[in-house]
Amino acid sequence: MLYMVETWATVESGNQIDKGEGPGPFFAKLAQRFRPQAIYANPTRRHIFIVVDLEGPAEIAELMYALTWFSGNEPRFTPVMPPEIYMEAMNNAKRIVSPP
Numbered sequence: 001m002l003y004m005v006e007t008w009a010t011v012e013s014g015n016q017i018d019k020g021e022g023p024g025p026f027f028a029k030l031a032q033r034f035r036p037q038a039i040y041a042n043p044t045r046r047h048i049f050i051v052v053d054l055e056g057p058a059e060i061a062e063l064m065y066a067l068t069w070f071s072g073n074e075p076r077f078t079p080v081m082p083p084e085i086y087m088e089a090m091n092n093a094k095r096i097v098s099p100p
Helices: 011-019 024-034 057-071 083-094
Strands: 002-008 038-042 047-053 076-079
Touching (some): 011 057
């Protein structure tokens, strides 16, 4: 399933990351392992958004642990889908009950 995953570093974690090589080596490993469709950063804080296709709970947990340990915060996972699938789901739901 496709997820938008966001995470942000604590001030302490961010400072520690910046003292070293910065976030580049971690993001390279993340990209190699999970092959995200997109990675965006918020220019006003240490906050990133990743769009990634995860196969199941084990991959979700793996990414959650990696991001938590790296950033010092728990990431937020939001399932996302293209509009075509949304329309299919809505039409199927209408077979069960009509919207108010």
